[in-house]
Amino acid sequence: MVTYAQLWQADPGAWRAAGAAWSRLADAVGQRAAALGAVAGRVTDGWQGAAGSAAGDHVRRLRAPLDAARSAFVETDQVLSGLAAALVRARGMLAAAVSSAGPAHVEIDRSGRTAPDVTVTGIDRAAALRAADRVGAGIADALHAASAADRAAATHLDRLAAAAAAGWPTTPPRFRPPLGARPDAVRRWWAGLSETERRWLVVHQPAYVGRLHGVPVAARDQANRSLLAGQRAALVRERAEAVRTAMPRHGAVSASHRLVGLMSGIDAVDARLRAETGERAYLLSLVAEDDGRVVLAVGDPDRADNVLTYVPGMTASLGAVRDDLSRVEAVAARAAALDPSQRTAAVLWLDYDAPSFLDEAMFTAKAQAAGPALHDFAEGLRATHEGPPAQQTVLGHSYGSLTVGTTVRTTGLAADDLVFVGSPGVGVDHATDLGRPATDIWSSTAPNDPIAYLAPGWREPLTRFRDPFDTGPYEHLWFGRNPTDPSFGAQVFDGDAHGHSGYWRTDNDALTDIARIALGPEHQSEVS
Template identity: 75%
Template sequence: MVTYLQLWRADPAAWRAAGAAWNQLAVGVGQRAAELGTVASRVADGWRGSAGSAARGHVRALRDPLDAARLAFIETDQVLSDFASALARARAMLAAAVAAAAPAHVEIDRAGRTAPDVTVTGIDRAAALHAAGRVGAAIGAALDAAAAADRATAEHLGRLGAAAAEGWPTSPPRSGLPVGAPPVVVRRWWAGLSEAERRWLIVHQPAYVGRLDGVPVAARDQANRSLLAAQRAALVRERAAAVRTAMPRNAAVSASIRLVGLMSGIDAVDARLSTPSGERAYLLSLVPDGDGRVVLAVGDPDRADNVLTYVPGMTADLGAVRDDLGRTEALAARAAALDPTQRTSTVLWLDYDAPSFLNEAMFASRAHEAGPALHRFAEGLRATHDGPPAQQVVLGHSYGALTVGTTAREQGLAADDLIFVGAPGVGTDHAATLGLPPAHVWSSTAANDPIAYLAPSWKSSLADMRDHPFQIHAHEHLWFGRNPTHPDFGGQVFTGAAGGHSGYWRSGNDALDDMARIALGPEHFGEVR
C-alpha cells in the first residue's frame, strides 16, 4: 500500500539515477569483455600451438556468462527507469488533484483524506462535499497507480533475480527464428518462447533480434545496446585500414570523413542512452553502413499511452543525428509538460536512405524505397504494445513528409493521425487518399519556410521570380503534389510560426505545442491552433 505522504515525497530522479548506474555497469562489463577477446585473439594469432587455441577457447567459454550478466544489468536499468516514469506520472496525478482542492474549498489532511473547508456553509457546502469526493477519487487513483507500478517492479526484479540464480541459458530455442514473417507473427513467436530462450537469442543473435519488428522494444533495446561498442570498434579499424591502403588521396579522405561521421553519430546515440536524467531512451536499431541508420525512442513505446514516430528528411543520417535526437526529445518534453499524467513516447525513425543532396531530393524514389520498412515498423509498434492500443501518430518533416505520405497511400500506415511539417508535397493531392479520415491528417508550413515556394517545375519558379521579384508567394501545387496546407487538400492545418525550414521544434513555437497536442490524442485537438 502506497500512502499519500510516501508518494508526495517520492523521488523519481533517484530511481532513474539507479537505473543509469546499472547501465554504466553493463557498459563497463561489455568493454572489459571485448578487451579480453581482443587480447585472446592476439595471443592465439601470435602463437599457433595448443596453448594459444586453449586461451582463445577459455575466453569464449567465459564470455557467455559475462554477456548474460551485462544483459541482466541493462534489463535492471529498464525496470528501474520504468518505475521512475510511473512514479513521475502518479505524482503528477497527485499534484493535479491537490491543485484542484483549494479553488473548490476542499481540505486534504496528512493521510490524503478530503473534506470541505470548515468555513464553507449552506448550499456552497454541498458543492464542496461533491468536490471533496472528486478530489479524493483523484488522490486514490494516483495512489493506486503508484501501488500497481510498485508491485510490477518488484515482480519483474524477482523474476530477473531468479533467472540469475538458476544460471543463464546455454542452448538455443527449439523453434527457429521467423524469416520474413509479418510483425504480428513475430510477436506470437516471441511470446511462445520461454524467458531463457529469449535471453539466449538476445545474447547470441543480437544483430537479428535487435532489428526484428514484432519483438518487444525492451528486448530490442537490450540486443542493440550490446552491439554498440563492437560497431564503433569496427569503424575505428576500418578507418585505420583506409589510411594504410594505397587508395587515391581524395578517396581516402572521403572514406575517413564518412567513418568519423558515423563514429560521431554512435557517440551521440551512446550519450543519449547513458544520460541519467529524463525519460529513458530505447535503441531499436543502429546500422553503421553507408550514411548510417538509427531508430531510437524516448520512453518505451510498448508501455506508452501515445507514440509519435518522427521521420526526418533531406541530409538526415547517423553522422548528423544530434539535431534529430534534439527534435525527438523536444516533442517528448513538450507532450509531458502539457499532460504529465499521460506517457508519451517519441521515436526517431531514420531507417531509410534519406537524400543527401538536392539533386537526389528532386525525385520520389527514396520515399518509395522506404515505404515497406516504415509500414512494417508501424505494424510492429502495434503488435508489441502492452494493453490497449496507443494513440499512434507518424510525423514527417521535409522529404520525410513525402516518405510518410507515400507510405500511407501505397503501403498503409498503422497510425491514428499523420502530421506533415515543411512538406514539399506528400505524393498526393488529397488527404482522403492517405487511408485516414481527413480530420486526422495535419500539416503546417511556416510563412518563411522556402519549401512552400517549390513549384512543380523549375520553369514556373523562375517565371515567378522574374515576373514578381519582390512578391514571391506559396504555391498551391508543390514539387510532390498539392500543398497539404492548401484548403483543397482537405486536411487540418495548424500554426507554423516563422522559423524557416527547421524552426518547428524551437521552444516557444506554436507548432511544437500543436504537434505535442496531436500526439496526446483527440481530447487535446480542440487546443490545436
C-alpha cells in the same frame, strides 16, 4: 499500497540514478567481455593446432557469462528507469489533483482524505462535496498508478534475480523466424519462448534480435546496446586502414570524412543512452553503413499511452543525428508537460536512406524505397505494445512527409494520425487520397519556410522561390498539392515564423500543437 505521504516524498530522480548506475556497470562488464574476445582471437592467431583452438574456445566460453550479466544489468536499468518515469507521472497526477482543491474549496488532510472547506455552507457545500469526491478520485488514481508501478518493478526484479540464480542461459530456441517476418507472427513466437530462450537470443544473437520487428522494445534495446561499442570500434579500424592504405587519394579523404561522421553519430546516440536524467532512451536499431541509420525512442513505446514516430527528411543521417534527437526530445517533454498523467514516447525513425542532396530530393525513389521498412516498424509497435492500443502518430518533416505519404499509399501505415510539417507535398492532391478521414491528417508550414514557395514540375527551376510577401505559398508543390492549402483538406495548425527547421523550438506554438496531436483526441481540440 503507496500512501499519500510516500508519494509526495518519493524521489524519482534517485531511482533514475540507480538505474544509470546499473547501466554504467553494464558498460564496464561489456568492456571486460570485449577484452576477453580480443584475447581469444590473439590466442587462436598465435597458437596453432588443436591445443591452440581448445585454448581459444575456452577463453571465448569465459566471455558468455559476462555478456549475460551485461544484459541483465541493462534490464535492471530499464526496470528502475521505468519506475522513475512512472513515479514522475504519478506525482504529476497528484499535484494536479491537489492544485484543483483550493479553487474548489476542498481541504486535504495528511493522509490524502478530502472534505469541503469548513467555511463552505448551504448550496455551495453540496458543490464542494462533489468537488471533494473529484479531488479524492484524482488522488486515488495517482496512488494506484504509483502502487502498480512499484509492484511491477518489484516483480520484474524478483524474476530477474531468480533467472540469474538459475544460471546463465545455454540453450538456444529450436526455431527462429527470418528477418522480415510479419511482426504479429514474430510477437507470437517470442511470447511462446521460455525466458531462458529469450535471454539466450539477446546474449548470443543481438544483431538478429535488435532488428526483428515484433520483438519487445526492451529486448531490442538490450541487444542493440551490446553492439554499439563494437560498431564504433569497427569504424575506427576501417578509418585507420583507409588512411594507411590510400591517404594520397581523394577517395580515401572522402571515406575518412564519412567514417568520422558515423563515429560522431554513434557518440551522440551513446551520450543520449547514457543520460542519467529525463526519460530513458531505447535503441531499436543502429546501422553504421553508408550514411548510417538509427531508430531511437525517448520513453518506452511498448508501455506508452501515446507514441509519436518522427521521420526526418533531406540530409538526415547518423552523422547529423543530434538535431533530430533534440526534436523527439522536445516533443516528449512538451507532451509530458501538457498531460503528466499520460505516458508519451517519441521515436526518431531514421531507418531509410534519406536524400543527401537536392538532385536526390527531386525524385520519389528514396521515399518509395523506405515504405516497407516504415510499414514494418509501425506494425511492430502495434504488435509489441502492452495493454490497450496506444495512440499512434507518425510525423514527417520535409522530404520525410513524402516518405510518410508514400508509405500510406503503397504499403499502408499503422497510425491514428498523420502530421506533415514543412512539406514539399506528400504525393497526393487531397487528404482523403491517403485512404483515411481528413480529420486524422494534420499539416503545418511556417510563413517563412521556403519549402512552401518551391515551384512545382519540371518547367520551373528548382532554385526558384517566390517572395513570401507576394501572393502567398504555392497551391501546388513539387510532390503534389500543398498539404496546408485549404483545398487539400487537412487540419492545419500554425507554424510560427522560424523557417524550415524551427517547428521544434520551445517558443514555437507548433511544438505544442504537435504534442497535443500526439496526446490524442482529448487534447486535439485545443490545437490552434
